[in-house]
Amino acid sequence: VATLQEWMQHQRYDGVAVNLDPGAETVPYQAAIDVREKFTLKEIMNEYSLGPNGAQVVCADLLAVELDWIRGHIEEINCDYFLVDTPGQTELFLYREASKVFVENLSDRSAMILLLDPLLSRTPDGFVTQLLLASAAHLRFQIPIFPVLTKCDLLEPEEVDNVREWATDLDKLAMSMPHLEGMSGVLSSELLRVLQVLALESNLIAVSSKEGEGMDDLYSIIQSTFAGGDDLEAHVDTD
Template identity: 35%
Template sequence: MIGSLFVTGPAGTGKSTFCAAYKDWLISNDYRVAMVNLDPGSEFIPYEADVDIRETISLSQIMSEYNLGPNGAQIVAADLILENLEPIQKYLDELEDYYVIFDTPGQIELFTFRPGSPLLVDTLSDKKAMLAFVTDSVIASSPSGFISQKMLYGSVMSRFYKPMLFVLNKTDLISDEDLKNIISWEESPDLLNDAFMEEKQEMVKDYFLSLLNTFKETQMISKIFPISSRELYGFEDIYSEMSLFFTGGADTDTMYRDD
């Protein structure tokens, strides 16, 4: 494969819709792409999967076999996926000049916080991986919502330490002014802090300002990618970033762990 994109983010932010729309965009621009569904709990997926984990792992079977509820079964499923990587890895190994997109479970903690997930990413991507953190513009258009998404993004980054794209999905649902605000907050921790103080006057100012400054100084989010997976725009920039990283000589070494 040329490289892979693991699509993660909170529940319902449009991960699967993004996977479907981005896959179509890649195909219509003559790129080869394979789709992998890693969410055993999804009832419907809006794309045709080349590999679908639901063919190997059945959530309802796990629930009855282990006597578990849906969340407990998802945890067992996440661990079972790790034991079943070999056939998927073999299949993906054959796809030489392909991009591979991985759709991940709706409950972000199942993918992000399970101990085996970094190994899963390295194994299935042959260590050529980026992550897309998909967030919902409506949530991010309030200062506290934006901060909460940034913190979650940082939390995902701390687990994988891979290049990550902050994908602002559903921008068709917010105004141009809201979008401008979000982008300005990313560029200026002071602006974000002022807006946040206006929203939540009772918060401890210094704590958040130093946190926001740290995010900025470390360039934790280097760029925001505003898209709409429904109205189908914004994919060129995501592709450019992937293409630069996987084929354009970007400095990949510093972003990969050695182990």
């Protein structure tokens, strides 16, 4: 979020950050809207005598409770883009019903950037699990979803190329899969077949917050979805 916001500001596009992670002690950006003004992970732990995991579940559900408060603040801000930073536990946000309610009612022009773990994605079987996560996101949320290979600077350039090739050609991914015996072999084969039927092949964007890489590609795919590829008018300083 911080890197994309910085890139947009450099390009003179409006983009404000919204923090929805009540467990974050600090965030690397200035949040125009911050759910920690309503509750924090530590407060929920103390109030309900919960450990961190249980409190995270409660916090995920409370996001839907605070939807009107968040949406009200969004309506008060004149801005082209709201960059919403959700809690880092992808599975927690993905599978809670409250998250689905939140996403469906936040705005009628929303998209989701799904961050794929680079170290898991660099192996064929690991990348398949990431595609399954992406397919679950498509099933849960009826909005555009853009899988993005995050922290690509942790991988060698050839590893990034391999992952991007697998994303655009699932046949290559199938050929790269290790030969597995028994139920594991059947499962891997059937999962790949399902992914091919779902047509989840895509031009995977690789980004790096450390290097600032991929922000222009990410912006372009968002623009092609919501504005047919036309840029929003840049906001030029008149001072």
